[in-house]
Amino acid sequence: MRAIRIGLLGCGVVGQGILRLLREHAGSLERRLGAPIEVRRVVAKTEGKARSYVAPELLSYDPETVLGDPEIDVVVEVIGGLDPAGRYVRTALERGKSVVTANKFLLAEEGHALFELAEERGADLYFEAAVCGGIPVIRVLREALVADSVVAVRGIVNGTSNYILSRMQSEQIDYGVALAAAQEAGYAEADPTLDVNGGDATHKLTILATLAFGAKLLPSHVTTEGIEHITAIDMKMAERFGYVIKLLATARSLPVGMLDLRVHPALVPKTSVLASIHGALNAVYLEGAMLGPSLLSGYGAGAMPTAMSVVSDLVDVGRNILRDSRGRVPQRTVPSGMLLRREVQPAGMHVSPYYLRFAVMDRPNVIAKIASVLGAFDIAIHQMIQEARASGPKAPVHVVVLTHPTRDDALRSALREIQMLSGIVEPPRAIRIETAA
Amino acid sequence: MRAIRIGLLGCGVVGQGILRLLREHAGSLERRLGAPIEVRRVVAKTEGKARSYVAPELLSYDPETVLGDPEIDVVVEVIGGLDPAGRYVRTALERGKSVVTANKFLLAEEGHALFELAEERGADLYFEAAVCGGIPVIRVLREALVADSVVAVRGIVNGTSNYILSRMQSEQIDYGVALAAAQEAGYAEADPTLDVNGGDATHKLTILATLAFGAKLLPSHVTTEGIEHITAIDMKMAERFGYVIKLLATARSLPVGMLDLRVHPALVPKTSVLASIHGALNAVYLEGAMLGPSLLSGYGAGAMPTAMSVVSDLVDVGRNILRDSRGRVPQRTVPSGMLLRREVQPAGMHVSPYYLRFAVMDRPNVIAKIASVLGAFDIAIHQMIQEARASGPKAPVHVVVLTHPTRDDALRSALREIQMLSGIVEPPRAIRIETAA
Numbered sequence: 001m002r003a004i005r006i007g008l009l010g011c012g013v014v015g016q017g018i019l020r021l022l023r024e025h026a027g028s029l030e031r032r033l034g035a036p037i038e039v040r041r042v043v044a045k046t047e048g049k050a051r052s053y054v055a056p057e058l059l060s061y062d063p064e065t066v067l068g069d070p071e072i073d074v075v076v077e078v079i080g081g082l083d084p085a086g087r088y089v090r091t092a093l094e095r096g097k098s099v100v101t102a103n104k105f106l107l108a109e110e111g112h113a114l115f116e117l118a119e120e121r122g123a124d125l126y127f128e129a130a131v132c133g134g135i136p137v138i139r140v141l142r143e144a145l146v147a148d149s150v151v152a153v154r155g156i157v158n159g160t161s162n163y164i165l166s167r168m169q170s171e172q173i174d175y176g177v178a179l180a181a182a183q184e185a186g187y188a189e190a191d192p193t194l195d196v197n198g199g200d201a202t203h204k205l206t207i208l209a210t211l212a213f214g215a216k217l218l219p220s221h222v223t224t225e226g227i228e229h230i231t232a233i234d235m236k237m238a239e240r241f242g243y244v245i246k247l248l249a250t251a252r253s254l255p256v257g258m259l260d261l262r263v264h265p266a267l268v269p270k271t272s273v274l275a276s277i278h279g280a281l282n283a284v285y286l287e288g289a290m291l292g293p294s295l296l297s298g299y300g301a302g303a304m305p306t307a308m309s310v311v312s313d314l315v316d317v318g319r320n321i322l323r324d325s326r327g328r329v330p331q332r333t334v335p336s337g338m339l340l341r342r343e344v345q346p347a348g349m350h351v352s353p354y355y356l357r358f359a360v361m362d363r364p365n366v367i368a369k370i371a372s373v374l375g376a377f378d379i380a381i382h383q384m385i386q387e388a389r390a391s392g393p394k395a396p397v398h399v400v401v402l403t404h405p406t407r408d409d410a411l412r413s414a415l416r417e418i419q420m421l422s423g424i425v426e427p428p429r430a431i432r433i434e435t436a437a
Numbered sequence: 438m439r440a441i442r443i444g445l446l447g448c449g450v451v452g453q454g455i456l457r458l459l460r461e462h463a464g465s466l467e468r469r470l471g472a473p474i475e476v477r478r479v480v481a482k483t484e485g486k487a488r489s490y491v492a493p494e495l496l497s498y499d500p501e502t503v504l505g506d507p508e509i510d511v512v513v514e515v516i517g518g519l520d521p522a523g524r525y526v527r528t529a530l531e532r533g534k535s536v537v538t539a540n541k542f543l544l545a546e547e548g549h550a551l552f553e554l555a556e557e558r559g560a561d562l563y564f565e566a567a568v569c570g571g572i573p574v575i576r577v578l579r580e581a582l583v584a585d586s587v588v589a590v591r592g593i594v595n596g597t598s599n600y601i602l603s604r605m606q607s608e609q610i611d612y613g614v615a616l617a618a619a620q621e622a623g624y625a626e627a628d629p630t631l632d633v634n635g636g637d638a639t640h641k642l643t644i645l646a647t648l649a650f651g652a653k654l655l656p657s658h659v660t661t662e663g664i665e666h667i668t669a670i671d672m673k674m675a676e677r678f679g680y681v682i683k684l685l686a687t688a689r690s691l692p693v694g695m696l697d698l699r700v701h702p703a704l705v706p707k708t709s710v711l712a713s714i715h716g717a718l719n720a721v722y723l724e725g726a727m728l729g730p731s732l733l734s735g736y737g738a739g740a741m742p743t744a745m746s747v748v749s750d751l752v753d754v755g756r757n758i759l760r761d762s763r764g765r766v767p768q769r770t771v772p773s774g775m776l777l778r779r780e781v782q783p784a785g786m787h788v789s790p791y792y793l794r795f796a797v798m799d800r801p802n803v804i805a806k807i808a809s810v811l812g813a814f815d816i817a818i819h820q821m822i823q824e825a826r827a828s829g830p831k832a833p834v835h836v837v838v839l840t841h842p843t844r845d846d847a848l849r850s851a852l853r854e855i856q857m858l859s860g861i862v863e864p865p866r867a868i869r870i871e872t873a874a
Contacts, residue, residue, distance in 0.1 A: 021584050021727065028651075031771045032583050128581070134728040136581035144565070144573035146469050147458050147748030214465075273734075276710060283732075290458065291571040291742050294735025295720075297710075304727040311584035325760035334468045 003038040004318035007066030009088055010078035011044040011051055011059075014102060014129075017307030018076065019053035025311075033315050035322055041066050045079075067091045073321050076310060077101040078129075086110055093117045093125065098326065100313040102129035102306055105194075108203035108219050111210070115331040124326050126313035131204045132157055132282045134305025135298045136312070140286065141211040142329055148288035150212040152252040154436075155284035156277050157204045159301040160195035161227050161247040163187040165235075165265075166278045169244055174232045187280055197226035198263040201249045205263055208284070209251035213259060214334040215342040223347040225264035234357060234429060237400045241355075241383065243267035244275045248434055258345040266434040267355050348409030353382065353433040356403065358418065359396040359426040366423040367399060373421070377414040380404040396425045402433065440475040441755035444503030446525055447515035448481035448488055448496075451539060451566075454744030455513065456490035462748075470752045472759055478503045482516075504528045510758050513747060514538040515566075523547055530554045530562065535763065537750040539566035539743055542631075545640035545656050548647070552768040561763050563750035568641045569594055569719045571742025572735045573749070577723065578648040579766055585725035587649040589689040591873075592721035593714050594641045596738040597632035598664050598684040600624040602672075602702075603715045606681055611669045624717055634663035635700040638686045642700055645721070646688035650696060651771040652779040660784040662701035666866060671794060674837045675868075678792075678820065680704035681712045685871055695782040703871040704792050785846030790819065790870040793840065795855065796833040796863040803860040804836060810858070814851040817841040833862045839870065 008015055022029070022037055030036045042058050043066055044051065051059075060066075066075055067088060075092040077099060079085040086106050092099050093114065101107070107114070107130050118125040128138045141150070156162050160182060167178040179196065182188035194200040202222045210217045227247050238245050246268050252260040268274050273295060277283040282300025287293045299305045320326045332339065360366045367386065374381060383402040403411070415428045445452055459466070459474055467473045479495045480503055481488065488496075497503075503512055504525060512529040514536060516522040523543050529536050530551060538544070544551070544567050555562040565575045569592075578587070593599050597619060604615040616633065619625035631637040639659045647654045664684050675682050683705050689697040705711050710732060714720040719737025724730045736742045757763045769776065797803045804823065811818060820839040840848070852865045 025584055025586070028586070028771075029584065031651075031775045032767060034772075134725075135731060136577050139576065139581050140573050143753065144576050144746075144749050146752045147462055147466065147745045149462070149465070214468075271713075273710065273713060276713070288571075288745070291745050292736050294572060294733070296731070296733055298731025299729050305729070308584045308725070308728050309581075312581050315583045316580065319762075319765050323760060323762035323765055325756075325762045325765075328756050328760055328762075330469060334465075335471075338468045 003036045004033070004074060004314070004321060005038045005040045005072050006074045006076055006314065007041045007043070007069060007072040008039060008076045008078070009043050009063055009066060009085070010080070011042050011054060012078065013303040014078045014306045014310070015042070016051060016053050017303035018078065018310050021307050021311045023053060029311070029315065033318050035318065037314060037318065040069060040072050063088050067095065072097060074098045074100060074314060074317050076314065077103060078310065079103070080105065082106055082109060089114060090117065093121055093123050096121045096123055098124040098317045098321065100126045100310055100317060102127070102310055104130040104200070104203040104207060108206040111207065112216055116336050118331060119327060119336055122326050124317045124320055125331055126317055127207070128313050129306045129309035131207050132284060132300040133302060134308055135282055135284065135296045135300060136309070137208065137284050137286070137296050138211065140296065141208065142333055145286065145288055145291070148290045150253070150286060151289050152250070152287040153205070153208045153212050153284060154248065154250045154287070155282065156246055156274060157249045157282055157284065157300065158195055158201040158247055159280035159282055160188045160192060161201070162277065162281065163279050164196065165227060165230070165245055165247065168230065168232060168235050172232050172236065175228060175230055196228055198224040198247065201247060201263045205249040205251055205261065209259065209261055211333050212251060213253060213340065213342055214332060214338070215259070215340045217261070221344045222261040222263055223350070227265050229429060230265055233398055234431065237357065237385070237398070238267050238355065239270070240385070241402060242270050243433065244270055245431065246274055248274070254345060258343045260345045260350060262350065264432060266432045268434050348407065348412070350408045351405050353405050353435070354403045354411055355431045355433055356401040357429040358399045358424060360399055361423045361425055362397055363423040366421065369421050370399065370401070370418055373414050373417045374401070374403070377410045379406045379411060379414055440473045441470070441511060441751070441758060442475045442477045442509050443511045443513055443751065444478045444480070444506060444509040445476060445513045445515070446480045446500055446503060446522070447517070448479050448491060449515065450740040451515045451743045451747070452479070453488060453490050454740035455515065455747050458744050458748045460490060466748070466752065470755050472755065474751060474755065477506060477509050500525050504532065509534060511535045511537060511751060511754055513751065514540060515747065516540070517542065519543055519546060526551060527554065530558055530560050533558045533560055535561040535563070535754045535758065537563045537747055537754060539564070539747055541567040541637070541640040541644060545643040548644065549653055553773050555768060556764060556773055559763050561754045561757055562768055563754055564644070565750050566743045566746035568644050569721060569737040570739060571745055572719055572721065572733045572737060573746070574645065574721050574733050575648065577733065578645065579770055582723065582725055582728070585727045587690070587723060588726050589687070589724040590645045590649050590721065591685065591687045591724070592719065593683055593711060594686045594719055594721065594737065595632055595638040595684055596717035596719055596736070597625045597629060598638070599714065599718065600716050601633065602664060602667070602682055602684065605667065605669060605672050609669055609673065612665060612667055633665055635661040635684065638684060638700045642686040642688055642698065646696065646698055648770050649688060650690060650777065650779055651769060651775070652696070652777045654698070658781045659698040659700055660787070664702050667702055670835055671866060671868065674794065674822070674835070675704050675792065676707070677822070678839060679707050680870065681707055682868065683711055685711070691782060695780045697782050697787060699787065701869060703869045705871050785844065785849070787845045788842050790842050790872070791840045791848055792868045792870055793838040794866040795836045795861060797836055798860045798862055799834055800860040803858065806858050807836065807838070807855055810851050810854045811838070811840070814847045816843045816848060816851055
């Protein structure tokens with residue numbers, strides 16, 4: 001039987017992980033696929049770097065050696081980012097090559113056009129590795145949940161921010177210290193922006209929600225907040241009320257038919273399963289109308305989990321090539337013409353209980369004034385704690401309020417008024433409480 | 438495009454659940470599959486019963502109306518048990534029809550011959566619903582983990598026994614009371630034997646291990662113990678040491694190359710994720726050499742989760758029919774000729790720490806004698822508690838010992854000797870402690 005011939009674009013840690021798996025598991029992969037997988041070309045960016053698992057004669061620095069090779073069946077893209085990776089993927093699909101990619105940024109921002117191009121050219125575009133590395137959540141959404149309607153996807157999908165929050169929690173350190181520790185341990189990149197500001201999680205949630213709801217969704221539809229403003233005090237106060245703080249990604253189909261799409265830090269009960277997802281682990285709840293909640297958890301990033309998902313996609317795409325059944329599974333769960341139109345709920349309409357923290361100078365009446373502003377906006381107080389002053393009389397004290405469920409827009413308005421009160425010395429902090437986690 | 442025509446054998450709650458899904462999700466299933474699924478015939482056992490979702494003109498009581506209909510592409514078997522279900526499945530495959538089944542008993546005991554028959558006739562035999570109802574563990578093992586080697590599968594795979602143990606734990610009731618409660622709540626059948634004696638979990642583990650290791654395994658290879666002897670006292674004592682008791686199914690590839698296959702109650706740490714799997718939930722850890730541990734959890738039984746998995750298989754099998762790509766994925770992860778031979782470790786060689794409970798009459802020296810027998814077999818004591826007597830002086834007291842890791846055969850020999858000591862009034866209880874859970 002003929003080999004499945006691939007070209008690899010990108011030869012960083014994930015690319016080398018893929019080459020390692022293809023070499024070390026060659027026999028078992030051939031038994032399971034029914035044909036060998038042959039690496040025809042590996043395209044790297046920088047000349048002269050030391051790389052493992054790459055046969056020198058296969059190495060190239062020109063993507064056209066892959067894109068222009070008519071013998072290559074499948075292009076594997078592990079460069080990342082929008083450009084030039086997007087151009088390469090587009091060219092490959094235009095030329096009828098199937099593509100396996102780990103590029104969540106590209107798929108979240110430009111995926112819809114790429115999926116349509118793939119359909120048009122009868123090519124496959126597979127992307128398990130783009131969301132939660134080694135967790136087969138794409139496969140489960142595309143294939144296993146085919147007979148149920150998904151009502152919610154909810155989880156921890158960014159390992160870097162979860163690592164930072166886990167360290168803040170276990171060591172009672174502040175955000176900056178934990179970020180530095182994450183960078184030192186290799187869990188955060190030199191530029192961690194997209195990981196800590198929620199952008200990466202938003203990309204992943206966009207892809208998951210697109211599949212879950214068979215709808216044309218974009219990152220701009222997602223309400224996004226990062227973890228940069230979480231402090232050691234918030235961690236400690238959350239714990240005192242029985243919660244931990246996690247960066248949650250949530251996509252829900254609301255009873256009214258709209259979608260609720262959010263990425264933000266949230267207080268989740270200490271006893272919940274999501275609270276027990278520590279460090280670089282990821283976890284995703286899929287909730288089906290019939291099935292109820294089910295959970296997938298495991299390592300969401302790292303070279304080998306990501307490489308593993310790429311290779312499992314390669315086997316799938318290879319099976320489609322050998323059986324001449326490309327396009328066997330609709331890329332977005334339904335074919336392009338049949339995507340549903342789903343309205344997205346504006347952020348201000350979201351209702352949830354809130355954790356609020358105010359740094360106040362210890363003046364008479366400040367607390368009464370806070371309570372009165374909250375009351376004026378119909379925000380009911382569920383619990384309240386005023387910390388004893390830790391330092392001298394010039395230091396602010398922290399007042400923490402847990403609210404009953406409140407609309408976002410009302411809460412934001414109230415916080416703006418409270419911020420202008422005399423005695424409030426920092427912008428108030430507001431973190432949603434997610435009891436359904 | 439042509440319809441996928443199915444015949445349904447079995448019209449109990451799962452069968453009716455399948456018909457319900459096929460009716461309620463007809464539009465979305467057709468969009469995703471690319472063809473409608475048409476139910477041609479439903480075969481029930483008992484005439485005159487009330488059934489939902491069955492069009493009366495489709496109902497039959499003769500399996501030959503399905504097996505003998507050349508128009509039917511796929512036979513769905515949800516009768517259960519070895520006979521006659523096994524005969525029907527065999528006949529369907531012999532006639533080149535693909536089969537979707539939820540029958541773990543049949544697959545565990547006679548699966549290998551059926552898989553080989555399916556391969557020979559170019560038919561598909563799909564069985565997601567046979568293991569852990571709504572959890573897509575078969576799909577993940579067959580397809581997602583294709584690029585890794587599985588080193589362990591471990592989990593809670595029987596919802597009935599987990600429900601019973603959960604109630605024993607939360608309400609401090611004895612096994613018999615919890616079993617009756619489970620039956621009343623519909624979580625245990627009138628004859629719960631296979632659920633509580635570990636047989637059902639052993640069937641599931643056999644199927645999982647067959648896929649995980651690409652080996653020809655049978656239920657008789659699995660060391661099996663049930664939960665019938667667990668008492669409220671064991672639950673309470675386990676908790677005192679920081680554990681809960683769960684029925685665990687474990688399949689491990691040992692460093693020496695042998696497989697370790699076991700189903701038995703075990704003490705797992707209260708803080709572990711498996712300890713948080715309550716009631717009818719199931720959870721399976723899959724541990725890959727490259728991927729590390731990943732967890733799948735959700736409802737493992739019940740009409741709708743099981744029906745959902747059957748229908749997702751139907752869509753897969755339907756895609757294979759439409760694309761003429763039957764046999765696309767090897768049923769046991771590798772084709773028949775390439776199954777590995779794996780030796781199974783004899784039960785006596787297994788090493789683990791143990792929880793031991795002895796009911797002793799409060800005579801001088803009994804405890805010293807127990808300790809001395811354990812010592813004679815090189816069984817080291819890690820912790821020991823003697824309960825204060827609860828009732829009158831004629832009642833036995835419970836002595837609980839946690840051992841260091843011990844070989845099973847040495848432990849069994851020691852227990853036989855201890856049982857013969859005067860003052861030991863009940864057979865000693867021994868439960869493994871699983872710290873890796």
